Amino acid sequence: MNRIIIKGGLVIDPSQGINEVQDILIDADRICDMRKEIIPEDGDRVISCEGLEVWPGLIDxxxxxxxxxxxxxxxxxxxxxxxxxxxxxxxxxxxxxxxxxxxxxxxxxxxxxxxxxxxxxxxxxxxxxxxxxxxxxxxxxxxxxxxxxxxxxxxxxxxxxxxxxxxxxxxxxxxxxxxxxxxxxxxxxxxxxxxxxxxxxxxxxxxxxxxxxxxxxxxxxxxxxxxxxxxxxxxxxxxxxxxxxxxxxxxxxxxxxxxxxxxxxxxxxxxxxxxxxxxxxxxxxxxxxxxxxxxxxxxxxxxxxxxxxxxxxxxxxxxxxxxxxxxxxxxxxxxxxxxxxxxxxxxxxCYGTLKKHAYANLAVVDPNDKLATYVMTNGQLTSFENRFIRGHGYAGNWVSRFGTTKLKIGDASIYSI
The missing domain is CATH 3.20.20.140 (Metal-dependent hydrolases)
Known part of the structure; x- marks a missing residue:
């Protein structure tokens, strides 16, 4: 139930020189595969992206x-x-x-x-x-x-x-x-x-x-x-x-x-x-x-x-x-x-890329209305048609010069650091 297939979108990934229609397989918070066609299995969630562009999630x-x-x-x-x-x-x-x-x-x-x-x-x-x-x-x-x-x-x-x-x-x-x-x-x-x-x-x-x-x-x-x-x-x-x-x-x-x-x-x-x-x-x-x-x-x-x-x-x-x-x-x-x-x-x-094993951060863009139709943060759908999805508000991680870090500040204040 953790697998998601981003299907039929025009994948634009500058880190790999990719600019073609591909399917992307996501499992948990990572990208697992990208190829011309990925056949869904029982329990997979399929998101149709035909007519849309699939970019790595934006780094601001x-x-x-x-x-x-x-x-x-x-x-x-x-x-x-x-x-x-x-x-x-x-x-x-x-x-x-x-x-x-x-x-x-x-x-x-x-x-x-x-x-x-x-x-x-x-x-x-x-x-x-x-x-x-x-x-x-x-x-x-x-x-x-x-x-x-x-x-x-x-x-x-x-x-x-x-x-x-x-x-x-x-x-x-x-x-x-x-x-x-x-x-x-x-x-x-x-x-x-x-x-x-x-x-x-x-x-x-x-x-x-x-x-x-x-x-x-x-x-x-x-x-x-x-x-x-x-x-x-x-x-x-x-x-x-x-x-x-x-x-x-x-x-x-x-x-x-x-x-x-x-x-x-x-x-x-x-x-x-x-x-x-x-x-x-x-x-x-x-x-x-x-x-x-x-x-x-x-x-x-x-x-x-x-x-x-x-x-x-x-x-x-x-x-x-x-x-x-x-x-x-x-x-x-x-x-x-x-x-x-x-x-x-x-x-x-792991960031700014759709490579295998990268964090599944994606922006699926409609080039006609110039908006993000879907946004995924670490494998979770966080926005749909320019609206934040409240149920997935815990998708983000802390990032620093060391990369991704789980600070767990709440744990630190309740227990011993």
């Missing part, structure tokens, strides 16, 4: 999930309705408690895989030295040091290392060069993503200069093309040029990349800066898309997950990319990046 590596006193808008549920099955939340206020707080929400039940970046200011605000922080993020700092210099909360101390990276938030606070250098040292040694708040191109250029060849990821890169800190075309060109350096990567917000140029309550690009951004996508300079959403949330970001699937489809319609390359921008490409930075093979083997 910059999505504010239940961020900043998010008490009513249910960001994760809206995201899964839009095909997102893995989301990483980069809140400015994310402290070393954040893995425990969001991990507890995963324990209570979320329909997608969730993880966090930590806010830069909060990471450097403890009594831990840089070398002790590096040991913490490697999972090797002794408990006594944590209790002495990090926190008296045992749950925080045991879960703090389960983050994916650190976010520098120029839009919310400014750090000294000394502290920025400390962040580069910590992230490069600990295998963490260093993400910036890319909006002021001159600040971003300074960050890249300070990198000295170390990895930096420019968050919501197309915000530099909205004219808040520089002339739009000059600003976007400046950050795109930075992304051509070997150690610099970037991401574009889907809402801004569409013809509407962005959300009216967020930031909007100009037509000229959008054209430069599309050219950067066409040339492969920027190959990751994010939402940074949601518009209805307390922490709005600059976009919305509702624009993810339409943006991917429109990149093909406008002749910017073929379908496989467009889908890769929210599947294979972010998984490859996260795997390379963290050194965790699970990111490329």
């Amino acid at each position: 590596m910059h999505l504010h999930v239940a961020d900043l006193f998010e008490i009513h808008t249910a960001t994760p549920y809206g995201a899964v309705e839009d095909g997102v099955t893995t989301a990483l939340s980069p809140g400015a206020g994310n402290t070393l408690m954040s893995p425990a707080l969001l991990g507890a929400e995963v324990d209570r039940g979320l329909p997608l895989n969730a993880g966090v970046y930590l806010g830069a200011l909060n990471v450097l605000g403890t009594q831990l030295s840089d070398e002790e922080l590096i040991a913490l993020f490697h999972g090797k700092l002794e408990s006594g040091k944590k209790a002495e210099k990090l926190s008296h909360n045992r749950v925080t101390n045991e879960t703090a290392q389960y983050c994916i990276g650190i976010k520098e938030h120029m839009g919310h606070f400014l750090l000294s060069d000394t502290w920025i250098e400390r962040l580069y040292h910590i992230t490069s040694e600990a295998g963490l993503v260093f993400m910036s708040h890319t909006q002021d191109p001159f600040h971003t250029s300074h960050l890249v200069d300070m990198a000295k060849g170390r990895e930096i990821h420019l968050g919501h890169t197309n915000a530099a093309g909205c004219g808040t800190h520089a002339e739009p075309e000059a600003g976007i060109k400046q950050v795109i040029d930075l992304c051509q350096k070997e150690n610099v990567t970037g991401e574009f917000v889907t809402t801004m990349l569409r013809k509407g140029l962005g959300s009216r309550e967020g930031l909007q690009m100009t037509k000229g800066s959008r054209e430069l951004a599309l050219e950067a996508v066409r040339e492969g300079i920027i190959d990751i898309l994010v939402s940074d959403g949601q518009n209805q949330s307390t922490m709005k970001g600059f976009g919305d997950t509702r624009d993810n699937i339409p943006c991917i489809l429109e990149l093909t319609e406008e002749g910017v990319l073929d379908r496989s390359a467009a889908v890769a921008m929210m599947t294979k490409n972010p998984a490859d990046y996260l795997g390379r930075i963290t050194g965790c093979r699970e990111w490329t083997e």
Whole structure:
């Protein structure tokens, strides 16, 4: 009764170079097989996907999930309705408690895989030295040091290392060069993503200069093309040029990349800066898309997950990319990046792909209405025709630089860690 067959859909899996009609067999939370025709057995559940496209579940590596006193808008549920099955939340206020707080929400039940970046200011605000922080993020700092210099909360101390990276938030606070250098040292040694708040191109250029060849990821890169800190075309060109350096990567917000140029309550690009951004996508300079959403949330970001699937489809319609390359921008490409930075093979083997033994995360897309008809998270149907299915709200896992982790925060607080 655990077997599901996704039948007759056009499978687009950039990780395997597949773009053809295939059946997919799912057993429990994993993909077991993919071939031209899979004959159902007694008890199998068959989901007909004729006329639909079957993509790996979208990885939104910059999505504010239940961020900043998010008490009513249910960001994760809206995201899964839009095909997102893995989301990483980069809140400015994310402290070393954040893995425990969001991990507890995963324990209570979320329909997608969730993880966090930590806010830069909060990471450097403890009594831990840089070398002790590096040991913490490697999972090797002794408990006594944590209790002495990090926190008296045992749950925080045991879960703090389960983050994916650190976010520098120029839009919310400014750090000294000394502290920025400390962040580069910590992230490069600990295998963490260093993400910036890319909006002021001159600040971003300074960050890249300070990198000295170390990895930096420019968050919501197309915000530099909205004219808040520089002339739009000059600003976007400046950050795109930075992304051509070997150690610099970037991401574009889907809402801004569409013809509407962005959300009216967020930031909007100009037509000229959008054209430069599309050219950067066409040339492969920027190959990751994010939402940074949601518009209805307390922490709005600059976009919305509702624009993810339409943006991917429109990149093909406008002749910017073929379908496989467009889908890769929210599947294979972010998984490859996260795997390379963290050194965790699970990111490329189990996420952003429909390979055998990967987690069964899928977005089944209707290219006509540009919506996700079915969404599966770890083998469970979490959304149907753009509506969250409440019975499967416990499908999501916790994800970090170590890959998939069962934090079990509720157990930790009730029993002994």
